[in-house]
Amino acid sequence: MKQSYVGIMVNQSLYRKLPSGRTGYEAPALYEEAAEQYGLIPCYFRLTDIPFRNRTMRAYVRKGNRYRKETVEVPKVIHNRAIFFDKRSVRKAALLGQAGSMLFNGWNRYGKLTVHNWLSNDESLKPHLPESRLATVKNIWQMLRTHDSLILKPDNSSVGIGVMKAELIKQSVWELLMPVGRFGKGRIRLVFGSALPRRLLARLRAKRYLVQQRIPLALYDGRPFDLRVSVQRDESGDWQITGIIGKVARRGAFVTNVAQGGKVMSLETLLSSYPQLDAEAVKANIETLALRVAEHLSIRLPMAADLGLDIGLREDGFPMLIECNGRDQRYSFREGGMLEEWKATYRNPIGFARFLLDSAERLAPSDEEEPGER
Ligand SMILES: Nc1ncnc2c1ncn2[C@@H]1O[C@H](COP(=O)(O)OP(=O)(O)O)[C@@H](O)[C@H]1O
Ligand SMILES: [Mg+2]
Structure with missing residues (x-):
């Protein structure tokens, strides 16, 4: 070599x-x-x-x-x-x-809604995608009338900053939870009926948001959790699952991001609160979904190679895609004590680089070769 x-x-x-x-x-x-x-x-x-x-x-x-x-x-x-x-x-x-x-992995900063729209072209993925729209006043009202609970989030956010929750609390009355302050550490609660809160409208004007059906996430210790799934291409050139790690929301929170006080935990531990579920089958379904998402995204982004998917589970174990990150933050594997997986998140891209070099060489034989040698 x-x-x-x-x-x-x-x-x-x-x-x-x-x-x-x-x-x-x-x-x-x-x-x-x-x-x-x-x-x-x-x-x-x-x-x-x-x-x-x-x-x-x-x-x-x-x-x-x-x-x-x-x-x-x-x-x-x-x-x-x-x-x-x-x-x-x-x-x-x-x-x-x-x-x-x-x-x-030149992918960068495609908005969440764009990615959602790409993926929803695949019929087999549709059941795993929460309904999502651009957060216009009209779309928000339409979604409030058809779902009990919604998430509003910046189209381009990361680490859970600016994510809001809107929920029906009684007939025609909704509650909006909105992070405030630097890094969104504080939170305010706004109750509304016939008109959207002014503070919400101000946020929608400042940035592009999407409104999404809130997945009723499975709970651990009364706190919602979801999973970070690392999907990468390796030396074979193909997508494979590098690792899965759970993130549990801080008590009282509805976002699981570690940057927002979420804690990493193994999938096995998280599923122990659902003894009626077949943990192996749940895991296999998560992996199938993650691979399908990666395959479908590569139609648009042929050089994507390293994705960090946020996948939520409903209480019946059905996996739902929350978000695709084009630049995975790998340290959650280290935090969760999954050192082999953590190392593999670094190894696979290098293996894929080897694959690309070798494929390029096969396609274009080097000039060192003597003419007529073949
Ligand atoms: N549709 C949803 N249903 C339930 N929880 C959600 C939904 N969307 C986001 N969340 C929660 O908020 C977190 C942050 O949202 P996400 O879309 O991953 O944006 P970010 O880029 O800020 O991480 C998720 O990890 C999840 O815990
Ligand atoms: Mg996320």
Whole structure:
């Protein structure tokens, strides 16, 4: 196996931390461990480091136990771990392909509603998708009249910020729970009847929201839980399930995000409160759903390779898709003590990089070959 670089495109914040080795939630050492196995050398850089004229660039490479800046050839295969917030960056990333590099997991920041609409084209997925619409005043009223409980969330949010709940409390009277304050740590309760609360309307004007049927999530210790499912492509080039970890909401909360006080727990523990369910079958159904979602998304995003799905369970064990993340936060596996799965979340993208390099080589035989040799 020829040694070559695998690019890891990171955000500024991780890039800055590399020389000190204090990389917080990210564990690049696990990329290096995996890369050794696949005959690759990881090099780390930002989108802005990529040159479009030269064939070389500056990137961090591990030497001993330190990261040092080196001049490297622009890698033929690049795993994206950054999030691009603006259109210019997205365009620049897209140009990489034309410059001869394969960028995978370039997915970034597709709105939740867009993804929902893509997925709802697949009949077999439809029963697993909560009804979702753009949160216009008209759509909210329509949904309030047809469901007892709704979630309103920013189309582009993450880590549970800004998620609201609206619920029917008696005939024609609804209650809205709305996070307030920095990082949404506080919460207010607004009761309304004939008109939507002004504070809600102000939020809808400030940002694009979607309104979604609230899945009556299964409970553990009286608290709702859902699951983070890591689905990745590995060295075989195919999607597979890397791991499943549960997240239980803080007491009294309706979001399970760890950033909002949720706690990670194993699926087995969570299902122990439902002895009537066949835990193996529930798990198999979650996996089937996750793989189907990944397969369907790859129609739109052929280079997607690393997804973190939020999947909720109804009390009868039926899995419902809550959200697809294009940049999985892998540390919940470490927090939950699932170290093998945690390591695998780093290993699989490197394995997939190997797969891409090998496939490219098979398609385009190298120039070193003697003419007429075949
Ligand atoms: N339709 C829903 N039904 C029940 N709970 C939901 C629903 N949508 C979101 N939640 C809860 O809120 C959390 C955050 O919502 P999510 O869509 O994952 O957005 P974020 O990007 O902020 O994580 C979920 O993990 C889940 O606990
Ligand atoms: Mg989420």
